[in-house]
Amino acid sequence: MPAILDIELIRTFHAVARIGKFSAAAQQLHKSPAAVSVHIQRLEAVAGGRLLNRDNQAVSLTALGKRLLSSTTELLSTHDRVLADLQGTRLAGRITLGVPDEYADHVIRDILPTFAAAWPNVVLELRTAPSYALRDQVQRGKLQAAVIARPKAQPGTESLLLTSTSPVWVGPINSVIASTQPLPLAVHAAQCPYRQAMIEALRQCARKSRIVLESPSTQAVKACVEAGLAISLIDRARVTDKMQILDSLPVVPEHEVVFMRSQASHADEAVNLLSRAMQQHFRL
Structure with missing residues (x-):
């Protein structure tokens, strides 16, 4: 029987590669670190070699890992886009999103077009500003969500880790x-x-x-x-x-980049989907 690339294994691999740490990736994926390790081992068995170099501080991609990351990025996006299409375009709504200047190009070019194509009835309204200004606007309900940078271990409401920065x-x-x-x-x-x-x-x-x-x-x-x-x-x-x-x-x-959302948006399905898209595709 030919080998099969399991989409969940690929999703786990992308999370570890993006964040650089098994524990943080496990937290983001709502899995145990042991489950994340098993996913990577199963994917390495299919790939035929080691995908990640590991040490006590972080992980880095091997040459094979870099090839797999590059070749599966579009595959993961296509999978999510097809799944969204199969689920229909019934979802409608409006999302007010804030993004700092440093990450605006990546979010606007690489993440939002795929999201907009999958959910054409969701209207996006964007605003750029420094991270702490966006944080304050989310907390006051002026924005439904924002991508912000902040020092690590800083308390935040309804935030999802996207990546760590040095x-x-x-x-x-x-x-x-x-x-x-x-x-x-x-x-x-x-x-x-x-x-x-x-x-x-x-x-x-x-x-x-x-x-x-x-x-x-x-x-x-x-x-x-x-x-x-x-x-x-x-x-x-x-x-x-x-x-x-x-x-x-x-x-x-070290700092971290997080997806922060307002209290009122917690039950908003459109923001939930955008949060998932950010989690899956955000990279430095």
């Missing part, structure tokens, strides 16, 4: 940071968790700084760094080839 200090390639001069900073807008993390980390080590750029645009912050005008704090996964990581500056703890 903030790193970056400067232009071949730059030298003078220890006697105030650090030139490119900072995100107020109510951004990375801005607050930057200021607090420098305050704790009594390092002087000056703001060169303040902008709600992630692209503007990156351009300022690449041009050699300032340093900043960004996700490790988003460091470009025109930047270098500055290990001499204070370490900033």
Whole structure:
């Protein structure tokens, strides 16, 4: 009998690959860590090799794992789209969704078109703003849901972990940071968790700084760094080839990206479906 790719095994594999930790992926999938391990082992048996490198801190993809992740991304999306089509397009409604600038491109290009095609009678209304501004709007009921970044282990209402992030200090390639001069900073807008993390980390080590750029645009912050005008704090996964990581500056703890929803949206089936789509397809 020919081998079969079980869609649930693929879904588990994508969750582990996206989050980078078995325990966090198990929590997101509402499974035990042992069940997640069994799913990965069964998929590795079908794939014919190891898919993940494991250690005590996190997991990373092997070459075979990277191939499988790439080749099954569209398969998983197609499966969910076909299933939604079979279930009909009776669902209707409106979702007000907030997304920070840093993740807006990915959400708008890679997640929402598939969702909109599967549920054409659900109207999407989008808003971009810094994470903490979006959090406040969700808590006040001004938004039904939002993707937000925040420090890990921060209490939040009705939030679903999408991925973990590692903030790193970056400067232009071949730059030298003078220890006697105030650090030139490119900072995100107020109510951004990375801005607050930057200021607090420098305050704790009594390092002087000056703001060169303040902008709600992630692209503007990156351009300022690449041009050699300032340093900043960004996700490790988003460091470009025109930047270098500055290990001499204070370490900033890991953050996380979550899907947060209002209390009133808890029974809203459209938001439930969007939450599932975000959970399955969000990546840095």
